[in-house]
Amino acid sequence: MISSIAAGTIARRTIVTLLISAAGGAVAALLGLPAAWLMGGALAVAVAALAGVPVMLPNWLRDTAFVLTGLSMGASVARDSLALMVQWPVTLAALALEMVLIISLTGLLLRKLFGLDRGTAYLSSFPGHLSFVMSIAAAGLGDTRQIIIIQVIRILLLTICVPIGAMFLPIGHFEGSAGPPMESATLVSVAIACGVVGFIFTRLRIPAGYALGAMATSISAKFAGLFEGQIPPLFLVAVFIMIGALIGSRFSGITMAEFRKAAIGGLAGTALTVAIVTVIAFAVLPFVDMPFGQIWLGLSPGALEGMGALGIALGFDTAFIxxxxxxxxxxxxxxxxxxxxxxxxxELP
Known part of the structure; x- marks a missing residue:
């Protein structure tokens, strides 16, 4: 009886979360915003979570969203990605420099300006690998609640701000793979293969295993000529709704008081991080033949699934990202x- 009630509660909360994400995405789409279903959904679910609505996505649906995002990224790979790879060492070197600057400067900012202890400041400054960061925090280094709030603010703001920036900045556009929508049978078979490899990657403890496994499978199959065509638009909308719900639901369990306490530091840290990424991207731009927006998304410190979905929505080369x-x-x-x-x-005496 208890298990059936628990299952029913999980189902209701999941449906409510997806409906909130879909509603937020629909509003953003009506307003004509880029990446509307992703950005609008993430913002709507985040607001609902902070307002006390019990939003959630069960683990199986979260993993499904990761697999479908990886599949979509692989299917959206541009045909000339292999030719452009000769330019990637420049941007990869820029990525390494950027990481040093983000961790050192953001950690210093949070320590000196906001008075956070060293553990909290530097764990909050890492641009990604959230599960790894939180496992170290749980072992007694830093304030876990402040770290998670600052990190989630970074992910949410990037998801919201990148599409808005696309409306005003000369970020460029990249024509990805063209063609009619994939046939349903092909889509299902590729999705199953992506899920199997994603499961294997996860069992091998590879970070973001489901997303990376699915992405590797889909890209390999695309380059090998095993399938053609684009992801069906309605399928992409469903993926964006799930990823938006996932990003926003990370605010679940965070009270407004906790949010206010860490929000200013999170906003300042995110602003500094965005500034560093933008400067590095502009510095790299003269040396590579690709749009600024694509470089920025590749160097951006957002979550893999979120930035990958944005790359699809904005039409960039997902192999590069x-x-x-x-x-x-x-x-x-x-x-x-x-x-x-x-x-x-x-910290040792």
Whole structure:
């Protein structure tokens, strides 16, 4: 009886969350905003969560969203991505420099201007790998609640601000793969393959395993000529609604008092991070033949699933964006424990 009630509660909360995301996306679409279903959904669910609405996505649906995002990114890969890869070492080097600047300067800002302790400041400054960051925080380094709020603010703001920036900034546009929508049978078979590889990646403890596994499978199949065509538009809308719900639901359980306490630091840290990414992207622009917006999304410190979905919605080369976010996760895998160790040594009497 208890389990059936719990299952019913989970189902109701999930449906409400998806409906809120869909409603927010619909409003944003009516307003003509770029990436409307993703941005509007994320903002609507975040507001609902902070207002006390019990929003949530169960783990199986979260993982499904990751798989479908990875599938969509692979299907949206541009045909000349392989030719453009010779330019990527320049942007990958820029990514490494950017990571050093973001972690050091954002951590310093949160310490000196907002009075956060070293652990909280530097764990809040890491641009990604949230599960790894929170596992270290849970081991006793920093204030876990402030860290999660600052990190979630970063993810939400990037999801909202990038489409708005697309309306006013010369971010450019990239024509991805063209063609008619994929046939249903092809879409289902590729999705199953993406899910299997994503599961294997997750069991191997690869960061963002479902998204990366699905993306690797879809990109490989696309380059191998195993399928053609675009992801059906309604399918993409459903993916954006789920990812928007996922991003917004990360505010679940955070009270307004906790949010206000960490919000200013989160906004300032995100602003500094965005400024660093923007300067680096402009510096790289003369050396590569691609739109500014594509470079920015590749270097951006947002969540892989969110930035990947934005890349699809804005028409950029998702292979480039995916490669750089994988690079960012790899760099963070080494940087997070190193910085945590240095912080602990500083805190020893």
């Amino acid at each position: 995916a490669a750089h976010h994988v690079g960012r996760l790899l760099l963070l895998t080494f940087a997070i424990p190193l910085v945590a160790m240095l912080v602990r040594q500083k």
